Amino acid sequence: MRNFLCAFASLFLALFTITSVHANTSPVVFSEIQISGSGNSDDDFIEVYNATSLPIDMTGWKLKKKVKSGKEYIIYNFKVESDEKIIIPANGYFLWSNKDGDSSKNTLLQFTNNSVLSDNYSLALFDGRGDLVDSLTYGSEHTDPYSPSIAYYYSGKMEVRTSLERDLEKNIFLLQNNPTPKNNAFIEKQTIKEEDDGSGEKFLEDISIRINEIFPDPKEKGEDSEFIEIFNFGTDKIDLSGFALRDASKTGAYVFPASETIDSGEYLAIYKEKSKISLNNSDETISLFDPKNNLIDSVEYNKTKEEASFGFDGENFRWSKYGTPGEANKFDALPTSKTSIPKKAYKDVAISFSAKGSKPGYKFTWDFGDKTKSYKQETTHIYKKKGKYKGSLTIDNGFEETKKYFTVKVEKYPTHSISVTAFSANPQGTDSENEYLLVKNNGKKKVDLKGWSVATGTNNKKLLNHPINGSFAVKKGEEKRLTHAFSAFSLPNKSGFIELRQPNGKPVQKIAYDKSDGIKNGEVYSMQSDKKWLWENQPFSPAIPGNDLNDDDIDAGLELEKEKSLTLKTILLEDLSPDQRAILEMEVEKKLREKIMEEIRADMLTSENQNSPDEDMEQNNPAENSSPEMQSKFIKQEKSIMEYLSLKKIMGKIFLKANASINDFLVESE
Template sequence: MKLKAFIIIGLLLYPLGNLQASSSDIIFTEIMYDLAGTDDKHEWVEIYNASTAAIVINDDWRFYDGTAHLLNIIQGEAILAPRGVAVIADDATTFLNNHPGFNGLLLDSVVKLSNDGEEIKLSLDDGSNWIAQVTYAVSSGANGDGKTLELINEQWQAGEINGTPGQYSGENSCNCQPEEINNDPIVPPPPPTPPEPISADIKIVINELCADPAGNDEEQEFIELYNVGTDSANLIGWRLQDESGTSFTLQTNLAAGGYLVVYRLQSKITLNNTTPEKVYLYDQSSKLIDSVSYEKSENLSYSRQENNEWQWVDKITPNAVNMGETIPQPSIVKIAVNVDEYYVQQKIRFNVDDEVINQDGGHYAWQWGDGQTSEGPTAEHQYNQPNSYIVKLIITDQDNKVVHESTREIKVVEQLVPECVQAAVLNSREDTKDINQQWLTISEVRDLTSSRVVTVKGIVVAPANGVSKKTFYLAEVSLAGEINLDQGLPVYFGEATINIAVGDLVLVTGQYKKTTTTAKINIKQQADITKVASRQLPRPMVLASGEVTEELINGLVVVTGELVQKKGANWIIDDGSGQIRLALASSANLKWPSGKIGDQVTAQGIVGKTASGLRVIIYQANNIEIRESEIIASTQEQKEVSIPNSRGGGVLDYFGYGLGAIGLGVLSVAAKLKMM
């Protein structure tokens, strides 16, 4: 079952409460890393609770073999008993086939161990602290002979063929004594303060950008660095990077007072001309040294001045002192809309911030990109055809001089007509593989009080192995064909080979299991899935950070807020309504994008819960957006968030604009991210 933190009331003989284990509470005791035949699916490790208190297992546990991995309980309860043993296997089914008599606690994870030796670790708090760790070596034995490495009398040595999983007792093996248990939570240190772009001990700066030269961009576009110090600087391993993520590693020294011009032909970094751009300079340890950004470029040089301010000037000066006359540029304002993707005939409200309106009080001209125009600081528009449109706003003063301008891309897609969804699902409850087995909605399944075999109808919202290993996620499809993304259910498929895709409407037959904290369906084979149709997903509901509740566990949501803390492997955001934790799905092998405290974060993911509370699990790289400063406004009707009563939303929520004649009314509009 999927790991969740809960209290097992019946196990009164175990003193619970040791949720924060110390560094000697759990130790590695056996390692199967190099078999006589193939290693794939056969590797495993054994862990031992050396303390006198039970340790609750939850979603924050991570096994590290070079990469941090989630764990799933396959056999046993979610608790590691005092002086108890558990096995973490790369493939639980293969492990049980190899050890048919094993009836102990079995955890399934990714266990890919090096045959040359490596460090392995275990964390109970999502990677913030590693409380068990060991580095094994080939010289200790068990390399290629089918034996395991075992901890015997505090020494690692070759053990028996196939190993002795579950048999470690601590007697005559390890003299570890449990430390006095500290039940106080482990508080990670505060995140480091981001470095200033220029400081007394940093002498290299970005000095000039030429993004849109009068001639050939590919040959003449460049980024210039300058050594403002008095000593030569070794730049080997330093790198330049643009907003798109394209980077170039430097392999040179830069003399004191010297310039280094990196042309586009060499770096492959293409600077934007008509859209915002940002250039970063990192040292060999990936520490940010300097950065500079601009909105657009027009045949000018963007140059650092003596006062360290940047100006557009009329003279391009590679490998020379910056000079030239400053060219005034119209200031840029943000076109404020809620999201960047809408439906055909959906009415969209655009506006700008009050400060600009009050300051300039001029003329506002909107160009919608479809041949239509409007005027005024706030305007509404709807598109009749699916396409990508460039919206342009020009603000002029009383003398018709341009004082502000901006552009923004808006994507318009076809509406998903409700009848299509209703026709795509099986609305007859008897129309399933088993005439005696009626299918249920996800809401009906979640209301069941006991385990049983069920057939559930849903739409795939998270792919296999996306959020967690050997699992995909469904969202509810109601009897009327409405899709409720906030009502979800995980499906665990074990070792089966599953062929599904996001947007598949399916009937899934399997064993329903429910614990005090979660529910899921276990299936055994592809035949347990009946594909009905494929449909485009509606956009998830947009929530304030404090609006994520337990009723949304396993649901797909979008959440927004300000980045207030980087805590271990997680980010915490807050828009003033309450904090919510963001986590990256370990099975997706993602990395956090560049972001700093105070940035605005928008993230899409599955709601989960661990011992440390609710979180939104991000499982795709384009499911998170970072904005240094963005003005957020709404469509004509701002989203209505009423979590307990949100079941009537889903697909139908997105048809209020333009389908009023059908009687659907104006319902919720949610955001679909345009990601970095």
């Protein structure tokens, strides 16, 4: 097996190496192929591009394939009647299609047959002399591919509704989800005409006319404004005597009268009043024949739109709101839109689809690939089962439509270890600004809780669901406050229920709490190390903005205890506004002043043998009535406060881990 893989890799690289020289010299190349457009075996096409600035006669060429066993078959033989030629225009396209495939409507009937494509084929185009013009090998299992050949490697089967499209500049094929089969190649009819010298010799003269526009479904009654237009794209005037237009009924026909001509570059419209041809509004074919009943051109359409013209745009026939009898065809730009389509989704989780930037009046049809549709420009959808879904978006401007295909892979929602470890239902200040849930990521990877929700209420059977809006990423092992900036939850102040829910609605945690006498201002319900929940006072809890948090936040901590030491309280200093930081500093300074005054009182009692401070002493600055020695000490302690606020020192030494998570401030009393 290893030797086989090495050999195949060498062959694969060799194919690419050889091709770069060959493809650059080839005037006609494969430009796009599809082997499974809508999932059935017949939806196949091969598109060929003329890279030159001149039309090329492809009569006598052959399109061939080699299956993975190396056996060769003819896909299409460019063979027509002796008085016909297959012409691919300058910088134009030839399209072969399976006759039952969707792409067959984009090409001439004569360019279709029953041939099929499959995985692991090698394709080749040969000219009339039998010389290899271009080749493409795709898949991973080839016994005897054409050489030299450009290669596209993949294992297994090619995804449905995809195609291989050639990047002409880089000379590589790329897999893409929006096949665009094109054809403007045509069959040029020649007619026999005697020479003027009377020798009896005959020669072939090109007939450069085609059907250019059809107007089958006018709004006005009587339908006399229906018309069929032909165009002389050659350089000479053409005598139309004996030429005929026919519809699909075979009985409806119009024969051009004697001496009727069409000048070079002229557009000639034949109205129903004159032709007596009544055009169908569906499944119609219009054909142009020469006086000897040779087919010159044929156009088909499946379903009309009222007041829409079906015209040739230089490459394909398109519907247009502009009827232009006797003039060049006119078209609006194809209806397009800037789309937002997810490639991945989770089972039972809503995902958004949108098409923006389109013109007013456009209609949208989302086919999600699971037998459901939506007709909104922006919509959401929930896939109920895992798997790959092939969907499409159709944009209709009222006259023509475009279709964009997409694939969505639906998986089971992953399991995340996320829990609420504390919450504040009656915080200091207003609930709307300061209520929070402390959320912890117990897993090993960062988790974004966007799309999750918090359900709250006093009745666990009728909880209100509050989605988490915007990105709320929690790093592994991190505890992070979820505030109203992300989710508009409301926590009851006596008893209630809380559920933390995944995007699919499944709860990952349920919390019930009951405090009949009411939750005190600043109390926090938190989970202890033994998994039990306890009510705790929260002496200091500054409001922290959540909507500005990001993964590079610096975690800092302060919690002032009632005792003399300082312990950890995690906050986010970097995200505090100037006003919030000022409040924080004032609160810290207040606590420190209280601590300093206690020490000063103790010193005063010891050194000056004074009695305990009275109430006035407790309410006022003791330094005002103290000795010079005590005042000096107070000033020294005041200086320590400023040093603390600059994050350097506080009554001793403070150790700060800068530019990283600040785990704590270590205080050593002198």
